[in-house]
Amino acid sequence: MSGEPLKVGLLGAGTVGSQVARILLEESAELEQRVGTRLELIGVGVRDLDKPRPGISPELLTTDLEGVVDRSDVLIEVMGGLEPAGSLVRRALDNGASVVTANKALLAEELASLSELADAREVDLYYEAAVAGAIPIVRPLRESLVGDEVTSVMGIVNGTTNFILDKMVTSGLSFDDALRQAQELGYAEADPTADVEGHDAAAKAALLAGLAFHTKVKGSEVHCEGISGITTQDIESAKAMNCTVKLLAVAHDGGESVVVKVHPAMVPLTHPLAAVSGAYNAVFVTTREAGELMFLGPGAGGSPTASAVMGDVVTVARHRVRGGSSQSPSTYRNRPVAPIGASRTRYFVSLEVEDRPGILSRCASVFASHNVSVQTVQQSYLEGLGRQDGFAARLGFMTHEAAEADLAGVVEDLRRADFVGENVRFMRIEGAR
Amino acid sequence: MSGEPLKVGLLGAGTVGSQVARILLEESAELEQRVGTRLELIGVGVRDLDKPRPGISPELLTTDLEGVVDRSDVLIEVMGGLEPAGSLVRRALDNGASVVTANKALLAEELASLSELADAREVDLYYEAAVAGAIPIVRPLRESLVGDEVTSVMGIVNGTTNFILDKMVTSGLSFDDALRQAQELGYAEADPTADVEGHDAAAKAALLAGLAFHTKVKGSEVHCEGISGITTQDIESAKAMNCTVKLLAVAHDGGESVVVKVHPAMVPLTHPLAAVSGAYNAVFVTTREAGELMFLGPGAGGSPTASAVMGDVVTVARHRVRGGSSQSPSTYRNRPVAPIGASRTRYFVSLEVEDRPGILSRCASVFASHNVSVQTVQQSYLEGLGRQDGFAARLGFMTHEAAEADLAGVVEDLRRADFVGENVRFMRIEGAR
Numbered sequence: 001m002s003g004e005p006l007k008v009g010l011l012g013a014g015t016v017g018s019q020v021a022r023i024l025l026e027e028s029a030e031l032e033q034r035v036g037t038r039l040e041l042i043g044v045g046v047r048d049l050d051k052p053r054p055g056i057s058p059e060l061l062t063t064d065l066e067g068v069v070d071r072s073d074v075l076i077e078v079m080g081g082l083e084p085a086g087s088l089v090r091r092a093l094d095n096g097a098s099v100v101t102a103n104k105a106l107l108a109e110e111l112a113s114l115s116e117l118a119d120a121r122e123v124d125l126y127y128e129a130a131v132a133g134a135i136p137i138v139r140p141l142r143e144s145l146v147g148d149e150v151t152s153v154m155g156i157v158n159g160t161t162n163f164i165l166d167k168m169v170t171s172g173l174s175f176d177d178a179l180r181q182a183q184e185l186g187y188a189e190a191d192p193t194a195d196v197e198g199h200d201a202a203a204k205a206a207l208l209a210g211l212a213f214h215t216k217v218k219g220s221e222v223h224c225e226g227i228s229g230i231t232t233q234d235i236e237s238a239k240a241m242n243c244t245v246k247l248l249a250v251a252h253d254g255g256e257s258v259v260v261k262v263h264p265a266m267v268p269l270t271h272p273l274a275a276v277s278g279a280y281n282a283v284f285v286t287t288r289e290a291g292e293l294m295f296l297g298p299g300a301g302g303s304p305t306a307s308a309v310m311g312d313v314v315t316v317a318r319h320r321v322r323g324g325s326s327q328s329p330s331t332y333r334n335r336p337v338a339p340i341g342a343s344r345t346r347y348f349v350s351l352e353v354e355d356r357p358g359i360l361s362r363c364a365s366v367f368a369s370h371n372v373s374v375q376t377v378q379q380s381y382l383e384g385l386g387r388q389d390g391f392a393a394r395l396g397f398m399t400h401e402a403a404e405a406d407l408a409g410v411v412e413d414l415r416r417a418d419f420v421g422e423n424v425r426f427m428r429i430e431g432a433r
Numbered sequence: 434m435s436g437e438p439l440k441v442g443l444l445g446a447g448t449v450g451s452q453v454a455r456i457l458l459e460e461s462a463e464l465e466q467r468v469g470t471r472l473e474l475i476g477v478g479v480r481d482l483d484k485p486r487p488g489i490s491p492e493l494l495t496t497d498l499e500g501v502v503d504r505s506d507v508l509i510e511v512m513g514g515l516e517p518a519g520s521l522v523r524r525a526l527d528n529g530a531s532v533v534t535a536n537k538a539l540l541a542e543e544l545a546s547l548s549e550l551a552d553a554r555e556v557d558l559y560y561e562a563a564v565a566g567a568i569p570i571v572r573p574l575r576e577s578l579v580g581d582e583v584t585s586v587m588g589i590v591n592g593t594t595n596f597i598l599d600k601m602v603t604s605g606l607s608f609d610d611a612l613r614q615a616q617e618l619g620y621a622e623a624d625p626t627a628d629v630e631g632h633d634a635a636a637k638a639a640l641l642a643g644l645a646f647h648t649k650v651k652g653s654e655v656h657c658e659g660i661s662g663i664t665t666q667d668i669e670s671a672k673a674m675n676c677t678v679k680l681l682a683v684a685h686d687g688g689e690s691v692v693v694k695v696h697p698a699m700v701p702l703t704h705p706l707a708a709v710s711g712a713y714n715a716v717f718v719t720t721r722e723a724g725e726l727m728f729l730g731p732g733a734g735g736s737p738t739a740s741a742v743m744g745d746v747v748t749v750a751r752h753r754v755r756g757g758s759s760q761s762p763s764t765y766r767n768r769p770v771a772p773i774g775a776s777r778t779r780y781f782v783s784l785e786v787e788d789r790p791g792i793l794s795r796c797a798s799v800f801a802s803h804n805v806s807v808q809t810v811q812q813s814y815l816e817g818l819g820r821q822d823g824f825a826a827r828l829g830f831m832t833h834e835a836a837e838a839d840l841a842g843v844v845e846d847l848r849r850a851d852f853v854g855e856n857v858r859f860m861r862i863e864g865a866r
Contacts, residue, residue: 023580023722033766034579128577134723136577144561144569146467147456147743272729275708289456289740290567290730296705297726307722310580323756333466 005038006317009072009097011045011065011088012079013053016102016129019306020076021056024313026302027210035317043068045079061075070095074317076309078129086110093117093125098316099151102309108203111210124319126312131207134304135297136311137283141211148289150212152252154430155283156276157204159299160195161247163187163228163278164281165264168235170245174229187278197226198247198262205249208283209260212251215335215402217260223340225263234425236352237396238266238379241429244274248430257338263428266348271431284431341405346429347372348398349407351414352391352421355381359419366417370409373400391421398429438471439750440579443529444478444498444504444521445512446486449535449562452739453509454489457746464743468750476501478488478512501529507750508775510534511562511740519543526550526558531749535562535742541636541652544643557752559745564640567737568730569744570716574644581722583645585685587863588716589709590637592732593628593632594660594680596620596711600699601668602677608663623800630659631680631695631814638682641716642693647767650693656773658696667858670783670829671699673811674862677707681863691770696861699781704864717864774838779862780805782840785824785854787813792852796828799850803842805834824854 008024012018024031024041032038044056045065053061065088069075075092077099079085085106092099094117099106103420107114118125128138132155141150156162160182167178181194182188194200201224209217227247238245243266251260267274272294274280281299286292298304318343353359360377367374378396399407407426415424441457443450457464457474465471476499477489480815486494495501498521508525510532518539523585525532527550534540540547540563551558561571563590574583589595593615600611612629615621627633632839635655642650656832660680671678676699700707705727709715714732717727731737786792793810800807832840840859848857 019722027582030582031580134725136573139572139577140569143748144572144744145740146747147464147745148461148740149463272708272713275705280705289736289743290451291734291737293568293728293730295726295728298724301724303722304724306580308718311577314579315576324512365677391846408737 003037003321005040006035006320007042007071007073008039008313009043009045009068009075010041011068011075011077011085013044013046013056013061014078015302016078016309017044018053018055018303018362019302020078020309023306023310031314034314036321037317039074039313039317042071047079054329055185066091069097071095074313075099076313077103078309079103080105082106082109089114090117093121093123096121096123098124098126098320100126100309100312100316102127102305104130104200104203105208105219108206111207112216121244125209126316128312129305129308131204131211132283132295133281133299133309135281135295135298135299136285136308137208137295138211140293140295141285145285145287145290148287150253150285150287152250152286153208153212153283155204155208155249155274156246156273156281157208157249157283157299158195158198158201158247159278159281160188160192161198161201162276162281164196165227165230165245165247166278168230168232169239172232174232174368175228196228198224201247201262202248205251205260205262208249209258211250212285213253213258213335214333215258217258217337221260221337223261223263227264228319230264231425233350234427237425238363238427239264240396241348241398242269243267243429244269244366244428246273246276250430253255254338254342257336257342259338259343261340261343265428265430267431341403341408344401345404345409346399346401346432347426348396348429349411349414349426350394350396351424351425352394354390357391360395361415362419363397366413367399367410369413370406372402372406372410374398375400436470436754438473439468439753440504440506441472441746442476442478442501442508443474444501444508444510444518446477446479446489446494448735449511449513449738449742450477451486451488452735453511453742456739456743459844464747464863468749469754470750472507472746472750475504480512499524505530507531507746508613508751509746510536510538511742513538515539515542520719522547523550526554528555529554529555529556531559531753533559533742533745533749535560535738537563537636537640539650541639544640545649557749559749560640561745562738562741564644565701565716565728566714566730566732567734567741568714568716568728569741570641570728571644573726573728574718578718578720578723580587580797581720583686583718583720584844585683585719586641586716587644587706588637588682589679589706589714590641590682590716590732591628591631591634591680592711592714593621593625594634595709595714596633597629598660598663598678599711601663601749602672605665605668607665607792608661608721614846629661631657634680634682634695638693641682642684642691645718646686646691646768647766648691648694650691650770654693654770656694656696661695663697664858666783666858670781670858673829673862674699674781674831675702676862677702678860679706679709683863687775689773690769690775692771692776694773698861698863700864706864728766756845774836776837776840777834778837779832779834779865780845780859781829781862782847782857783827783829784857784858785827787823787852788825793828795850795852796830796847799846800830800832800843803839805835805839805843807831808833
């Protein structure tokens with residue numbers, strides 16, 4: 001093995017950072033063999049020296065974040081948040097250091113400008129851990145499939161919501177009860193908004209779409225619906241259609257534009273994504289030549305995320321030692337994000353109606369008037385004979401593929417119709433063949 | 434876009450080669466953008482000019498295979514077989530050309546020497562399509578997980594056997610009937626030996642083990658058992674244990690050595706591999722930090738395999754244009770392949786016994802005498818009261834983890850015991866938690 005050691009700086013010593021530090025220290029001989037030179041952890045930047053940091057020797061810890069940045073050949077940023085992380089990453093790239101980050105919130109807003117800076121300085125910016133936790137998805141999308149054409153990506157990329165929906169499906173819990181259970185078990189935070197409202201998934205959707213379609217998408221451009229409005233009735237409807245409910249990050253090629261969205265969806269039980277339960281995340285990729293591929297693994301956790309970070313660290317370190325880069329910055333082909341109304345999928349619409357002749361046909365004509373084609377209709381009778389509102393039957397319509405704007409028109413008209421109860425629900429269906 | 438076009442030669446115009454040629458010709462503008470220069474298909478070497486080759490213009494076709502090699506900057510070898518493919522690949526590398534091959538039979542025997550030649554000439558040798566069809570597994574193992582430590586790899590890597598076993602499980606067919614159906618549907622060849630006896634899977638197991646453990650394994654070193662001996666009774670036993678049966682390529686880290694084997698195995702229905710049915714192949718990877726990951730996709734077929742080939746072609750072409758390589762040849766750490774007797778897993782042993790007191794304890798003492806610990810025993814009564822052999826009950830033993838050599842001793846002793854019928858069966862259990 002040859003030459004000077006590479007100086008590695010680490011920003012953040014939380015769940016992920018502490019595991020990254022452990023691997024750098026414990027596996028240093030193995031890492032040296034894989035990189036071709038020694039990786040020297042020169043400092044761990046933290047905001048607060050008072051917290052205990054087991055496994056990290058006190059002399060490595062510092063609150064001088066810029067000092068860590070300025071001494072690094074390779075900077076690992078796992079502190080999270082927009083600032084000061086953004087400024088520090090920018091400073092590192094500007095210094096000519098290579099950067100590995102797991103910061104999805106930062107990248108979902110700043111990937112384009114940070115990539116440009118990395119290109120200009122001819123250094124690497126790697127971010128496998130930001131996209132789908134420990135699931136290796138960046139290299140498959142960027143390299144393995146680079147001779148093919150990705151047509152769509154669908155991901156279960158948030159563990160908290162996958163756990164909650166699992167509980168609702170398997171135990172019949174309401175959203176509130178399932179959330180409470182997730183919080184008690186440590187799967188959901190005290191303020192669960194970023195997870196349950198889909199913001200975390202939206203940041204990942206933006207990164208996935210960028211990788212899949214060689215374009216730039218910001219997290220704020222992603223149409224985002226969470227799962228807090230999902231009812232036990234929605235879950236029952238899905239089961240009746242041989243489906244389950246998943247929060248999906250979906251990106252597909254819309255020709256001149258790309259569709260990028262996060263929303264709960266019915267997924268047929270026969271689809272590989274349906275079997276991805278609580279502990280796992282997964283990304284399902286459809287391409288023109290290869291067909292259907294799925295990547296499954298832990299979406300979060302300190303050690304798994306550290307695995308993804310360290311894969312990037314070895315890669316960028318090798319590039320510094322041996323030259324070369326597998327990045328392909330110049331091949332971006334920017335396409336706008338399509339408005340959600342233009343996106344097309346299949347839908348399930350559920351509504352309560354009076355049980356009398358002619359109602360079905362009146363409902364069907366609402367669909368037809370918006371050019372939404374119905375594939376199947378299911379009718380069931382509501383429990384509670386003594387209902388006062390007169391709506392005694394439930395109809396479930398499964399549509400063929402239709403534009404979101406047309407479906408919205410259907411739902412609006414049905415909600416206004418006097419022969420339909422107030423509780424008109426719809427859900428997108430993804431993954432139906 | 435800049436510079437001279439890269440000259441691409443193609444050897445083979447069968448199922449895969451014709452799709453590779455199509456993509457090179459149809460997608461040339463897109464490929465030029467991704468590579469940074471034009472890819473010019475300079476010739477398609479075939480053994481026989483008489484066959485029709487739709488989509489490939491006749492002036493590209495030639496039987497002068499060496500001529501194609503000698504004019505290529507990048508050689509794509511999809512003709513298969515050991516010779517002349519091996520000599521032609523060697524010639525290309527020796528000329529300083531980069532090589533992309535899908536030839537698992539060749540690589541399973543010659544990867545080490547071909548890699549050395551590629552290193553010496555400082556050119557690329559890429560082979561994604563040889564390992565698990567269209568499933569992107571090389572870059573995840575070689576790069577994404579390079580900062581982690583793979584502890585085991587289990588793959589369903591042969592579509593023919595997966596189809597046959599599926600049929601046996603879902604339709605109760607015998608092996609012979611399921612094979613016949615696979616042949617009628619074109620999923621199995623007229624001579625199915627390479628698939629059903631596990632030779633195809635063994636070549637892939639060797640390549641997977643090499644990638645996962647940074648070592649060199651030859652296909653001929655892989656312990657290999659096929660599925661032709663699987664009986665409907667084996668399938669029924671698996672079902673009774675809430676398992677299915679899969680032909681697995683298994684590689685795991687044995688410390689100083691590596692275990693590499695192909696055999697049918699019981700897989701618990703709760704394991705992600707159990708749901709991988711006929712059309713899909715999958716590779717399940719366990720690592721120290723990331724935990725469990727699974728990669729799923731089509732294992733064969735012209736277009737999917739061509740996708741994997743073209744991903745490699747773009748990658749090696751970029752390296753020629755922009756410099757650099759993501760290969761890591763110098764980090765091999767050679768470890769021997771362990772003898773199968775040293776490998777450890779769990780087992781299911783099924784046997785017929787006389788239905789009288791004391792038999793169970795005599796069987797159990799056979800396990801104990803070989804240090805094999807039994808976890809559960811199931812007893813069922815055989816159909817046909819009028820059986821003449823006196824063996825009226827079936828016992829199913831599920832063991833804890835044990836060494837293969839010890840289990841072999843158990844089976845040998847049981848087969849010799851006068852209180853046990855002739856039909857002693859055993860199967861390995863993989864993926865049980």
